[in-house]
Amino acid sequence: MLSGMAWNTDETKRRLKEAAVVEFAAHGLDGTTMERIARQAGINKERLYTYFGDKAQLFATVLADELNKVAAAVPLDNLYGPEAVAAYAAAVYDYHAEHPELTRLLLWEGLHHLGEVPDEASRTDYYRTKVAAFAEAQRANLISDEIPAADLAFLVLALAGWWYAVPQMARMMHADDAATPDTARQALMRAATKLATPKA
Amino acid sequence: MLSGMAWNTDETKRRLKEAAVVEFAAHGLDGTTMERIARQAGINKERLYTYFGDKAQLFATVLADELNKVAAAVPLDNLYGPEAVAAYAAAVYDYHAEHPELTRLLLWEGLHHLGEVPDEASRTDYYRTKVAAFAEAQRANLISDEIPAADLAFLVLALAGWWYAVPQMARMMHADDAATPDTARQALMRAATKLATPKA
DNA sequence: TCCAACTCCAACGATGGCGTTGGAAATTAC
DNA sequence: GTAATTTCCAACGCCATCGTTGGAGTTGGA
Numbered sequence: 001m002l003s004g005m006a007w008n009t010d011e012t013k014r015r016l017k018e019a020a021v022v023e024f025a026a027h028g029l030d031g032t033t034m035e036r037i038a039r040q041a042g043i044n045k046e047r048l049y050t051y052f053g054d055k056a057q058l059f060a061t062v063l064a065d066e067l068n069k070v071a072a073a074v075p076l077d078n079l080y081g082p083e084a085v086a087a088y089a090a091a092v093y094d095y096h097a098e099h100p101e102l103t104r105l106l107l108w109e110g111l112h113h114l115g116e117v118p119d120e121a122s123r124t125d126y127y128r129t130k131v132a133a134f135a136e137a138q139r140a141n142l143i144s145d146e147i148p149a150a151d152l153a154f155l156v157l158a159l160a161g162w163w164y165a166v167p168q169m170a171r172m173m174h175a176d177d178a179a180t181p182d183t184a185r186q187a188l189m190r191a192a193t194k195l196a197t198p199k200a
Numbered sequence: 201m202l203s204g205m206a207w208n209t210d211e212t213k214r215r216l217k218e219a220a221v222v223e224f225a226a227h228g229l230d231g232t233t234m235e236r237i238a239r240q241a242g243i244n245k246e247r248l249y250t251y252f253g254d255k256a257q258l259f260a261t262v263l264a265d266e267l268n269k270v271a272a273a274v275p276l277d278n279l280y281g282p283e284a285v286a287a288y289a290a291a292v293y294d295y296h297a298e299h300p301e302l303t304r305l306l307l308w309e310g311l312h313h314l315g316e317v318p319d320e321a322s323r324t325d326y327y328r329t330k331v332a333a334f335a336e337a338q339r340a341n342l343i344s345d346e347i348p349a350a351d352l353a354f355l356v357l358a359l360a361g362w363w364y365a366v367p368q369m370a371r372m373m374h375a376d377d378a379a380t381p382d383t384a385r386q387a388l389m390r391a392a393t394k395l396a397t398p399k400a
Numbered sequence: 401t402c403c404a405a406c407t408c409c410a411a412c413g414a415t416g417g418c419g420t421t422g423g424a425a426a427t428t429a430c
Numbered sequence: 431g432t433a434a435t436t437t438c439c440a441a442c443g444c445c446a447t448c449g450t451t452g453g454a455g456t457t458g459g460a
Binding site for chain 1: 227228229231304309310311314317320323324327328330344346347348350351352355357358361365366368369370375384390394395397400
């Protein structure tokens with residue numbers, strides 16, 4: 001900080017977390033160094049420890065923040081039909097396109113924690129509301145009930161998330177033909193629609 | 201080695217690679233130590249460097265090996281219809297269930313290499329044969345052509361792979377209800393069938 | 401003006417892991 | 431039997447990173 005400036009704890013924390021998201025998403029828990037996070041934020045490393053605890057705790061904090069953001073940004077109101085499912089899938093896809101950190105953080109986490117995960121209870125609640133929305137739409141005969149609601153919701157997220165999970169595979173499978181994010185998005189929406197459409 | 205035993209280079213290499221698969225799959229490139237691989241194999245660390253180069257090269261070697269195995273174990277002959285697509289998805293799912301290392305290695309790799317990937321050319325070939333099989337079935341009107349072949353093949357793999365990519369999500373979404381690998385498999389097959397079934 | 405509390409940071413100790421080396425044990429060639 | 435070659439390993443140098451500490455700068459209240 002420059003001399004003469006007032007302390008600004010919140011801003012310091014925000015800058016540290018911002019830098020932490022970038023570093024953790026890029027390099028994972030093990031590949032990230034506390035020193036790099038601090039340097040990128042222009043703050044001393046020691047602040048990380050006093051504010052957030054050790055590296056694992058910082059990772060958990062950062063991921064929880066990002067999950068809250070996506071929960072707020074991509075609501076799932078009412079699934080009036082297969083098109084709404086497709087729209088939801090596309091919204092998830094778009095959010096990840098604009099915030100590629102989230103998927104990567106989730107994947108790093110999934111690879112690390114074989115058993116329980118931090119904040120498991122509240123996160124379970126969150127996912128269950130999504131599942132409940134699918135179940136409701138199934139009961140109302142608005143979407144197909146061939147696949148159990150939990151599985152259907154999960155697989156819709158799979159369609160949206162797989163592009164970011166294994167980008168190397170996406171690239172190689174679409175080798176020569178024009179593979180823009182836009183055609184991917186279209187394919188995703190068609191697929192989601194098909195999954196949710198009741199059998200004729 | 202015990203005294204009196206003959207040298208057995210190939211066996212040494214095999215044991216090292218076997219241990220490397222386990223360690224890399226569990227902890228990733230950064231989380232794995234060469235010393236632990238060697239200890240688990242009961243071989244000296246130095247052998248890793250003379251046989252396989254540095255840690256990154258060892259990782260690439262090990263992943264290439266596993267990809268060859270899955271390519272041999274899960275063929276994709278002819279997609280005579282939507283049921284064949286479902287069967288293929290299930291075969292991929294089953295293979296991963298028995299060899300959970302492969303998905304994890306792929307995910308670690310995807311997170312590390314943002315650009316090119318080792319062995320990119322031959323792997324592209326491999327994926328393209330899969331895509332070609334889907335394209336062929338589409339031309340013969342055996343499966344739906346609403347979704348481009350490359351995307352369809354990719355999304356079928358998404359359905360099969362997502363369970364292993366984000367197991368924490370799978371667990372949380374299926375919180376109370378009985379979520380056995382078997383019900384997941386059924387949901388997966390139904391979903392794959394729906395994706396591949398032509399519009400009525 | 402002085403003091404207590406808070407915010408910050410440069411520097412440090414300790415540890416752990418990468419990749420190497422010098423040499424011992426086993427094998428092969430002659 | 432001996433020299434050359436190959437397989438193996440214990441021990442090492444080196445460097446990066448974790449998490450801490452002692453102290454300096456800043457603020458607000460009495």
